[in-house]
Amino acid sequence: MEKDVRVIEVKRSIFENNDQDAARLRAELKEKKVFLLNLMSSPGSGKTSTLLALARALAGRIKMGVMEADIDSAVDAEKMMEAGVKSIQIHTGGMCHLDADMTRQGLYEFGMDGAELIVLENVGNLVCPAEFDTGAVKNMTILSVPEGDDKPQKYPLMYEKCDLLVINKTDVLPYFDFDKEKVERYAKLRNPDIDILYISARTGEGIDALADWIVEKANEWRA
C-alpha cells in the first residue's frame, strides 16, 4: 500500500524560542510569496477529505500543495497524490504537534520556489498544535458535526488561535444534536474575529465559499 509518497522524518527543534523562529519563517514565506495555511482539528473531522474537495475547487485559481503531518502512516499523502495534488508526508517521530522548525524542514523538502498555497495538515489533535506557532500565515480549524457543539468550551486555545472555523459534515446535521448558535457563540467568545463557514466535504456544500476565503487571504499575503 505504501506508494511513492515522499516521507520525511522531521527532527526536534534546535531553537529555544519557537515564537521568534516562527516569525523568521513567516518573513521568509512573505519574501517568497508563499501562503502557508495551518489546518488543525481532531482526528477524523475531515481534514483530508476537505483538502481533496478544495483541490478541485481551487484548480485554475491558485497552485495548491499539501504537507501531511502524522505520527505514522502515509495514507493521507497517498490520497493527495492519487488526486494529483503535490504532497509530502511528514512524520513527527511520535510528537503530537509541529513547531516552526519542523514546519521549515517540511517546506524545504517540499520546495518553496514557485509555490503559491501550501496547506500544512497538522497532527489530528485539538490541544498541542494550538500551542505552537508553525510560522503559518493563517490558522484554520475544522469541527465536524458528530464531534459535538461543546468543543469551543473544552479546547479554548484552538479557537483563540484560529482565523477560520470550518464546520464540516453538515450533511449529517439531522442525525446529531448540534447547536450551531452555541458553537458560534463560544467560538466568538474565544476569538471575536474568527470567521465561520459551514461545509460538507462529502456533498461539496460550502466548498466554493471556503475556496474563496483561502484565495482572498492568499492574494492579500502575496500582493
Place this chain on the structure above:
Amino acid sequence: MEKDVRVIEVKRSIFENNDQDAARLRAELKEKKVFLLNLMSSPGSGKTSTLLALARALAGRIKMGVMEADIDSAVDAEKMMEAGVKSIQIHTGGMCHLDADMTRQGLYEFGMDGAELIVLENVGNLVCPAEFDTGAVKNMTILSVPEGDDKPQKYPLMYEKCDLLVINKTDVLPYFDFDKEKVERYAKLRNPDIDILYISARTGEGIDALADWIVEKANEWRA
C-alpha cells in the same frame, strides 16, 4: 452554568520516572481494591455519553465514580453530577494528558476509601495520553464511526496500549463509509489481545456487553 462541581487544578508531576510512579499507584489501587479504568479517545467520540449510559447499566452491580479531565470547563463533570454519578473535574492547566502523579492527585481528592470502579476520562486526544501510564488497571479507547476507519493506522500507540476498543455511534453506520473489518484488522495488528465491542451510547445498543466487560475485569482485580 458552573454549578457545584468540584474542580481541582492538578500540578505537574514531581517524579522523573512516570512508569515507576504508575506502578506504585497501581499497587495502592490493588491494596484498596479500587479498579481504575483509563478512558481515552479523540474529542467528540462520545466518552461522556458512553459513561452516562454505563452509569445506568452498572447501577446495582458496581459503584462507579468518574474523574473528568479537561483543559478547561466543567461541562462533563456537571453532566455526571446531574445524572447522580459521583464525579470531580480535573483541570490539567493546559496539559494534553495526565500522568500517574496527576491521576493520584485526582484520586486523593475524589476519595478512594470504599470506591469500587473509578473511570478516568482522559483529555480528548489520541496522541499524548497514550504515552503516559496513568496507573490505571486497564485502558480503553473509543473510536466513533464518523471519525473514520483509518485511526488505528494513524495513531498506533493508542491501540497498542489499550485493552479494549469500543466502537461507538453504530446508529449512524449507514451514513458513513466505515469498514469494520479494516478497523479490527489494524487494531489487532497493533495489539493482538485487544478486545473490540460495538455500541451506540445514544440508542443503548451494546452497552450491556460493555458493562459486563468492565464488571468482569473489575471483579478479577478486586478479588
